[in-house]
Amino acid sequence: MKPRFVLGSASPRRLDLLARLGLTPDAVDPAEIDETPEKDELPAAYAARMAAEKARTVAARHPDAVVLAADTVVAVGRRILPKAEDPVTARACLKLLSGRRHRVFGGVMIIRPVGAMGAMGTGEPAEHDRLVQTTVSFKRLEAQEVDSYIESDEWRGKAGGYAIQGRAEGLVRFVSGSYSNIVGLPLFEVRQILRPLGLIE
Numbered sequence: 265m266k267p268r269f270v271l272g273s274a275s276p277r278r279l280d281l282l283a284r285l286g287l288t289p290d291a292v293d294p295a296e297i298d299e300t301p302e303k304d305e306l307p308a309a310y311a312a313r314m315a316a317e318k319a320r321t322v323a324a325r326h327p328d329a330v331v332l333a334a335d336t337v338v339a340v341g342r343r344i345l346p347k348a349e350d351p352v353t354a355r356a357c358l359k360l361l362s363g364r365r366h367r368v369f370g371g372v373m374i375i376r377p378v379g380a381m382g383a384m385g386t387g388e389p390a391e392h393d394r395l396v397q398t399t400v401s402f403k404r405l406e407a408q409e410v411d412s413y414i415e416s417d418e419w420r421g422k423a424g425g426y427a428i429q430g431r432a433e434g435l436v437r438f439v440s441g442s443y444s445n446i447v448g449l450p451l452f453e454v455r456q457i458l459r460p461l462g463l464i465e
């Protein structure tokens with residue numbers, strides 16, 4: 265029997281990405297936790313910590329289900345870029361990204377109840393995590409390109425102030441690594457975890 269599957273995310277991108285694997289969650293229940301980075305926290309550690317905290321928060325509400333949560337962090341060197349919620353922040357992000365490479369860290373945490381799905385015994389739920397890194401290179405952005413992108417509003421609610429799944433892809437010279445990781449969920453790694461749990465064929 266297929267286990268119950270809960271997506272612990274408010275991101276419509278993550279729901280769309282799961283659909284590409286043929287997976288529709290039985291419930292969507294965002295964690296809504298405090299997402300403030302710790303002082304001097306490195307981007308990779310932050311992405312992993314956020315994914316784990318979101319998944320543990322949601323798993324506590326759904327002890328009988330497989331729970332997936334993720335976090336996408338855009339980083340320039342050791343610097344974590346914010347999720348752009350206003351044009352000033354989005355502009356500042358684009359300025360940092362213009363003409364250089366940056367990294368996108370995708371933290372994924374999947375928690376499943378133990379004692380189900382053939383696992384022996386009971387006790388603490390089992391945790392499966394992944395940290396995926398993608399390198400992205402933007403062209404040097406002209407002032408007019410920045411203005412026009414800000415006008416588009418596509419940056420709103422996106423880590424690092426851009427959405428590669430929209431017109432920003434036309435400003436990206438190359439991507440090295442997982443594309444779906446940039447959009448919000450590294451599908452290869454997610455499938456590797458969910459398939460043995462009987463959620464994906």
Ligand SMILES: Cc1cn([C@H]2C[C@H](O)[C@@H](COP(=O)(O)OP(=O)(O)OP(=O)(O)O)O2)c(=O)[nH]c1=O
Nearest residue numbers: 273274275335336422423426427428446447448
């Ligand atoms: C870089 C980039 C990010 N994003 C999105 C993915 C994520 O939704 C968002 C990063 O914020 P997250 O904090 O990872 O996710 P979220 O707040 O949207 O949802 P939740 O915490 O409930 O899971 O940025 C894109 O859609 N395209 C991109 O190219």
